[in-house]
Amino acid sequence: MKCKKCGSKASVNMRQHRLALCKEHYLEWVPEQTARFIKKYEMFTHYEKILVAVSGGKDSLGLWDILVRLGYQVDGLYLGLGIDEGVNYSHESQRLAQKFADENNLKLHVVDIEREYGQPIPVLAEKSHRGYGKPCAVCGLAKRHEMNRIARDLGYDVLATGHNLDDEAAVLFGNTLSWASEFLLRQGPVLPSSDGLARKVKPLCRFYEREMTAYCLLRGIEYIYEECPFAEGSQSIYYKELLNQLETARPGAKLTFYLRFLEARKTGELFIEKNVEYAHLHPCPKCGQPTSTDDLCSFCRMIAKVNSESVS
Amino acid sequence: MTVKLILRDKEYEVKPGMTLLDSLKKINVLSESVIATRAGEMILDDEILRDGDVVKLIAVISGGKA
Numbered sequence: 001m002k003c004k005k006c007g008s009k010a011s012v013n014m015r016q017h018r019l020a021l022c023k024e025h026y027l028e029w030v031p032e033q034t035a036r037f038i039k040k041y042e043m044f045t046h047y048e049k050i051l052v053a054v055s056g057g058k059d060s061l062g063l064w065d066i067l068v069r070l071g072y073q074v075d076g077l078y079l080g081l082g083i084d085e086g087v088n089y090s091h092e093s094q095r096l097a098q099k100f101a102d103e104n105n106l107k108l109h110v111v112d113i114e115r116e117y118g119q120p121i122p123v124l125a126e127k128s129h130r131g132y133g134k135p136c137a138v139c140g141l142a143k144r145h146e147m148n149r150i151a152r153d154l155g156y157d158v159l160a161t162g163h164n165l166d167d168e169a170a171v172l173f174g175n176t177l178s179w180a181s182e183f184l185l186r187q188g189p190v191l192p193s194s195d196g197l198a199r200k201v202k203p204l205c206r207f208y209e210r211e212m213t214a215y216c217l218l219r220g221i222e223y224i225y226e227e228c229p230f231a232e233g234s235q236s237i238y239y240k241e242l243l244n245q246l247e248t249a250r251p252g253a254k255l256t257f258y259l260r261f262l263e264a265r266k267t268g269e270l271f272i273e274k275n276v277e278y279a280h281l282h283p284c285p286k287c288g289q290p291t292s293t294d295d296l297c298s299f300c301r302m303i304a305k306v307n308s309e310s311v312s
Numbered sequence: 313m314t315v316k317l318i319l320r321d322k323e324y325e326v327k328p329g330m331t332l333l334d335s336l337k338k339i340n341v342l343s344e345s346v347i348a349t350r351a352g353e354m355i356l357d358d359e360i361l362r363d364g365d366v367v368k369l370i371a372v373i374s375g376g377k378a
Binding site for chain 2 (some may be wrong): 059
């Protein structure tokens with residue numbers, strides 16, 4: 001297969017775009033496309049300060065690399081989750097995030113959950129009895145809480161995450177299966193800022209997971225290859241596998257699924273937004289972040305519960 | 313006379329002369345879910361695999377996000 005731009009041997013073939021590119025042209029194409037998506041969805045400008053959440057994985061490190069190449073003011077945030085499970089998972093992912101930052105002379109903020117809240121994620125999950133024996137729900141809650149807190153406290157204009165199209169399509173698939181309209185209405189490349197909540201953006205939302213892997217391999221970015229030990233058998237991975245079966249038979253199916261959803265949501269073809277009442281948000285009396293509950297936010301309630309159980 | 317395909321801790325053997333895509337079908341791995349490298353270079357579905365080739369398959373699916 002030949003590169004569509006120069007005719008040399010192609011390294012990456014994107015069947016959904018009918019486009020094959022060599023290494024050199026692929027590494028030009030990815031940032032060009034990212035810049036296009038940032039502009040199209042009005043994510044941020046070169047005048048704004050961006051905080052990118054990095055996990056040490058291919059998507060977040062790839063995103064950081066692309067944003068730096070595009071000339072944005074971007075720092076990294078690594079959350080130490082305290083996941084070990086015999087494979088030193090958090091330690092290794094932090095090492096790779098720090099290595100990338102050091103090699104590229106970039107600023108990485110590191111926040112350790114255990115240091116901040118007394119327990120690592122698996123223990124918080126166990127003690128709070130959330131998530132049916134898996135810490136993923138608590139992990140997600142803590143990440144959302146902490147990413148917003150740091151972005152807000154350190155004065156960043158926008159928080160960027162490395163969600164790719166496969167992530168978005170899997171979430172969309174899950175929410176569509178259960179017709180979770182409230183979640184469907186919130187899904188998109190940009191979550192605008194509101195009182196106490198930083199703007200959240202997903203600049204990689206139109207790249208396949210495969211394309212981000214190719215980008216990191218071709219750029220020589222070392223990322224954590226091993227899966228989070230708790231992700232094995234997860235619903236999101238199952239949905240991704242199902243969608244990849246569909247994609248194999250019908251190239252472009254994942255992209256169409258996501259893009260048509262965004263179009264339909266925007267034009268109101270699927271849902272009439274005015275009929276949906278958004279819950280009124282109040283500041284949590286402990287941390288000050290917005291919450292729909294009358295008292296402490298879900299995160300602070302979980303921490304309070306864990307702390308009270310530790311005392312008793 | 314074999315081609316070796318390696319995915320995480322599993323090794324598979326297929327006959328030489330097939331394309332990468334046919335080899336992946338043979339071992340029930342979706343082409344969409346992996347990137348294949350041979351001698352450190354990425355190869356595509358239409359690549360003919362030769363006797364003695366060792367192809368490393370890199371899984372692309374990941375679970376949690378930062």
